[in-house]
Amino acid sequence: MLINSLPGYKSAMLVGTCDAKGLTNLAIVSSHFHLGSSPPLLAMILRPSTGNSERHTLHNLLETQCWTLNGFSLEHAAHAHQTSAPYPKDRSEFNACNFEAEWLDQFGAPFIKGAPLQVGCRLREHHPLEINGTHMIIGEVQHLRYPETAQRGDGSLCLSDLGLVAVSGLDTYTQPDAGVRFAAADTNSPPRQL
Amino acid sequence: MLINSLPGYKSAMLVGTCDAKGLTNLAIVSSHFHLGSSPPLLAMILRPSTGNSERHTLHNLLETQCWTLNGFSLEHAAHAHQTSAPYPKDRSEFNACNFEAEWLDQFGAPFIKGAPLQVGCRLREHHPLEINGTHMIIGEVQHLRYPETAQRGDGSLCLSDLGLVAVSGLDTYTQPDAGVRFAAADTNSPPRQL
Numbered sequence: 255m256l257i258n259s260l261p262g263y264k265s266a267m268l269v270g271t272c273d274a275k276g277l278t279n280l281a282i283v284s285s286h287f288h289l290g291s292s293p294p295l296l297a298m299i300l301r302p303s304t305g306n307s308e309r310h311t312l313h314n315l316l317e318t319q320c321w322t323l324n325g326f327s328l329e330h331a332a333h334a335h336q337t338s339a340p341y342p343k344d345r346s347e348f349n350a351c352n353f354e355a356e357w358l359d360q361f362g363a364p365f366i367k368g369a370p371l372q373v374g375c376r377l378r379e380h381h382p383l384e385i386n387g388t389h390m391i392i393g394e395v396q397h398l399r400y401p402e403t404a405q406r407g408d409g410s411l412c413l414s415d416l417g418l419v420a421v422s423g424l425d426t427y428t429q430p431d432a433g434v435r436f437a438a439a440d441t442n443s444p445p446r447q448l
Numbered sequence: 449m450l451i452n453s454l455p456g457y458k459s460a461m462l463v464g465t466c467d468a469k470g471l472t473n474l475a476i477v478s479s480h481f482h483l484g485s486s487p488p489l490l491a492m493i494l495r496p497s498t499g500n501s502e503r504h505t506l507h508n509l510l511e512t513q514c515w516t517l518n519g520f521s522l523e524h525a526a527h528a529h530q531t532s533a534p535y536p537k538d539r540s541e542f543n544a545c546n547f548e549a550e551w552l553d554q555f556g557a558p559f560i561k562g563a564p565l566q567v568g569c570r571l572r573e574h575h576p577l578e579i580n581g582t583h584m585i586i587g588e589v590q591h592l593r594y595p596e597t598a599q600r601g602d603g604s605l606c607l608s609d610l611g612l613v614a615v616s617g618l619d620t621y622t623q624p625d626a627g628v629r630f631a632a633a634d635t636n637s638p639p640r641q642l
Contacts, residue, residue, distance in 0.1 A: 257485040257589065259605035260567055262459035262519055263614035263624060264481070285481045287458070287493060290580040291451040299481060325456055331628060332639035339633035350635070373454055379579055385572060385586060386484040392579060395451065410617040411453035419627075420457035420614045423604040425642070426629045430457060430614055433622025434525060439533035441544070445526035448619070 259423045263430075266421035267373075268334055269298070270322040270348075270355070270364045271314035278355055278364045279310045280347035282337050284421045286323070294395040296323070296375060302387045310343055312389055315377060320362045321393065325371030327417035331427035338424075361397050370416040372399040453617045457624075460615035461567075462528055463492070464516035464542075464549070464558045465508035472549055472558045473504045474541035476531050478615045480517070488589040490517070490569060496581045504537055506583055509571060514556045515587065519565030521611035525621035555591050564610040566593040 264284040272278045285299035300312045315321045326334050337347040348355045348364065356367035361374045375393030382389050404415040414432040421427055435448040458478040466472045479493035494506045509515045520528050531541040542549045542558065550561035555568045569587030576583050598609040608626040615621055629642040 255603040256599070256605065257488040257490075258482050259607065260488075260490060260517070260565070260589065260592075261480040261482050262461060262565070262612045263457055263607060265456035265458060267456060286455040287479045287481050288452050288455050289493060289577070290495075290582060293580070294451040294454075295580060296451075296455060299483060301484075323454070328628065332630060332641070335630045336633050336639045339635045341635050345635075371454070371456070381575075383483070383586075386487070386489060388484060390584075392577075395454065398454075405450070408449045410449035410619075413453065413457060413616040413620075414622070418456045420624055422607040422624075422627070425604075425632070426607075426627050428608070428624040428627025430616075430622040430624040433613075433616070433620050434522065435620045436526060436529045438619070439530050441533045441535050441539075445530045447526070 255423060263420040263422055266334065266419050266427065267323040267325060268337065268353070268366060268369070269311050270324060270366060271311050272318060272362070272364055273314050274317050277344065278346045278348050279314055280337050280351065280353060280366070281311045282334050283311070289392060295378065295392055296373070296395060297390055297392045300389045300391055302389070315391065316380065318362050319377040320396070321375055322361070322363045322365045323371075323373040323375065324366040324369035325416060325418045326366070326369060328419055328427060328429040331419055335425070335427070358399070359397060370400065371411070371418065373397065449617060457614040457616055460528065460613050460621065461517040461519060462531065462547070462560060462563070463505050464518060464560060465505050466512060466556070466558055467508045468511050471538065472540045472542050473508055474531050474545065474547060474560070475505045476528050477505070483586060489572065489586055490567070490589060491584055491586045494583045494585055496583070509585065510574065512556050513571040514590075515569055516555070516557045516559045517565075517567040517569065518560040518563035519610055519612045520560070520563060522613055522621060522623040525613055529619070529621070552593070553591060564594065565605070565612065567591070
């Protein structure tokens with residue numbers, strides 16, 4: 255539990271997948287990271303053995319080559335956390351945990367209906383990591399939906415407008431406020447708050 | 449800017465390094481992730497060309513095989529953000545941005561004195577990622593310091609007690625509250641708040 259706290263706050267996103275037969279799966283994952291913007295690449299770490307949900311996610315996304323990332327707010331944190339229970343493969347967490355699947359634009363994995371941020375990723379690379387048996391999954395963003403009002407002039411999203419949560423360790427969910435924003439730093443002037 | 453917002457809230461930690469001559473460097477990095485607990489592995493993504501700070505970090509940690517991660521609170525966010533300015537290699541961000549270096553237990557990289565969370569990592573693996581030229585750096589936790597009062601009975605850290613910030617995109621810092629905590633989920637009972 256200690257080591258999981260050390261990276262600090264993490265992103266919590268619900269990962270939606272389905273297998274080749276269309277059986278859906280939903281799993282909370284907190285190991286997302288931005289790999290690059292051009293092309294738009296997001297990555298995550300999936301574990302081999304801790305929790306059935308993640309193994310289903312890995313199996314499904316290798317089978318269908320795609321998955322969705324769905325943001326959620328604090329009012330849905332209890333249900334989001336519940337997706338970490340070891341449901342059998344034939345029991346979809348969409349049903350078990352009160353989320354409604356939504357299929358958009360023929361994308362091959364299910365989104366969560368009403369999620370404030372919906373990202374569809376296509377598998378680009380799968381790196382099994384020998385050091386500890388985990389899997390790094392790299393996806394390219396193919397589909398993206400969020401409320402227009404949350405996007406700023408520079409293209410970035412105001413995550414507090416979306417109401418997204420951050421997660422601490424494995425069990426603590428918090429919905430941060432807007433915080434403070436700084437201009438791009440340069441060496442000739444002091445930090446400037448926007 | 450949009451793509452950088454998609455992973456949601458990220459951990460912001462200041463990475464301390466030095467080169468073989470002992471010249472120190474400090475850089476804010478927001479791409480940390482937990483790779484595994486046994487052995488205790490933390491990883492981060494460093495970019496090849498965006499910002500001199502990160503290239504100095506990469507150069508230094510490949511040279512010395514070690515680095516530090518230092519948490520910070522909102523009151524230090526402006527100075528932390530300032531480390532992203534492109535200072536030349538001979539100008540240490542410790543000095544330029546008002547942080548004091550601290551050397552602990554002969555560990556080969558500098559910590560930030562007074563940081564609420566201090567983690568010393570030894571290089572285990574360096575994976576250049578062909579897909580976009582970024583570098584995945586995997587470290588094993590070798591040194592760890594935090595206030596005892598922030599540790600819970602199960603070993604996890606209360607990040608809000610430490611006052612750590614989360615970062616959104618490249619420029620927004622927020623210090624979340626304690627949030628809500630849930631018991632480990634199982635399939636036979638509803639979510640239970642702790």
